Amino acid sequence: MLYTVLGKTGLRISRIALGTWQFGSRQWGYGVSYSRADCVEALRAAVEHGVNLVDTAEIYGSGLSEEIVGEAVKGLRERVVIATKVSPLNLTYDGVIKACGRSLRRLGVKTIDLYQIHHPNPLIPISGTMKAMEKLVEMGWISYIGVSNFSLKRLIKAQEALRREEIVSNQVKYNLLERDVERELLPYAEREGLTILAYSPLAQGLLTGKYTRERQPRDLIRKVNLLFANMERVEPVLAKLRELAGRMGVEPGQIALRWLISRENVSAIVGVKNVGQALSAAASSDIDLSREDYEELDRLSLQARISRNYAKVLLRLLS
Ligand SMILES: NC(=O)c1ccc[n+]([C@@H]2O[C@H](COP(=O)([O-])OP(=O)(O)OC[C@H]3O[C@@H](n4cnc5c(N)ncnc54)[C@H](OP(=O)(O)O)[C@@H]3O)[C@@H](O)[C@H]2O)c1
Secondary structure: OOEEEOOOOOOEEEOEEEEOOOOOOHHHOEOOOEOHHHHHHHHHHHHHOOOOEEEOOOOHHHHHHHHHHHHHOOOOHHHOEEEEEEOHHHOOHHHHHHHHHHHHHHHOOOOEEEEEEOOOOOOOOHHHHHHHHHHHHHHOOEEEEEEEOOOHHHHHHHHHOOOOOOEEEEEEEOEOOEOHHHOOHHHHHHHHOOEEEEEOOOOOOHHHOOOOOOOOOOOHHHHOOHHHHOHHHHHHHHHHHHHHHHHHOOOHHHHHHHHHOOOOOEEEEEEOOOHHHHHHHHHHOOOOOOHHHHHHHHHHHHHOOOOOOHHHHHHHHHO
16 A cells, blocks of 8 residues: 655555545435445455545535444544544534534544545635634644645635644545646645545546446436546546556556556545445555556546536436
8 A cells, every 4th residue: 555644744644545425325325235334344444455544524424424434443443544524514613613523423533633624615704614623623623624625725715714733635526537636736735745635536436447328327426427428538548447457457447546646645535335346446556557557548638628518417317
């Protein structure tokens, strides 16, 4: 497993992290195609294979994800860095403190290692939110402060609202087909020593190569994902991933993850539903991707222009 350091904290985190939006979320098929036991086993297997960062949020499964993570880390607490997120609806000073208390109870832990603002809320002043975050550090309820889905401008404003602490990470969408973060946020993070936590690193399963124009996931989450409506545009990237995977005896999705974590300050948060997916994610870190293959993927992915035709999404919703 490759590791990096979370911001400037000195805390070692795995470059493959476990995402748990899927834990307890019916939209993803929880309770139908996989169970609570699958989630608990997946987390424990990932930790056994070197993953030490687990990401959840108070809104995932309306709190059930945090509960399942809490159950799964029993007996493993000191081996796991727990990251959770406060909802954008709870960003007033009192809202943050209360939400954190609820998350601690659901997780069954004394301290949350990384507490992140899930999404900015322009209606609530950031000053009160960040004051509450610093209070939580002072009380020992959280160790470090992170943000998610913050533009560079908002990130700098949030940092300026802090007196003593530093923002250590920004969690943003980042994968071979969605690379907006490379324009501003990634260079800034590299310069300033922030960690980029990349969510949807498999483009919600698309980069595993198991979906095609004919074989599409049926859930609402992916029906509204523009990438799945653009299969013809992403096919050259998928073909390359399949070719490399075939040559190396691994899975296409593992190559996509390995490409993503080639940057020192990026950890990929992979959403999983079972042990198989957790182990596959963890093992991707061990792949030896040559400079040539890395650059070829880079080139092909930059050519995959995704059409922002929302009518297509509407049609998919109706189908
Ligand atoms: N901060 C935010 O706003 C935000 C937003 C989104 C996500 N996140 C976090 O990031 C995590 C990951 O993002 P994500 O769930 O959107 O997307 P993702 O990790 O790109 O894709 C996850 C999906 O890929 C499929 N998959 C995973 N491993 C696989 C394997 N080895 N083989 C085949 N299929 C596999 C699974 O779905 P199927 O098996 O059904 O195909 C899984 O649900 C989330 O769990 C969450 O913790 C954060």
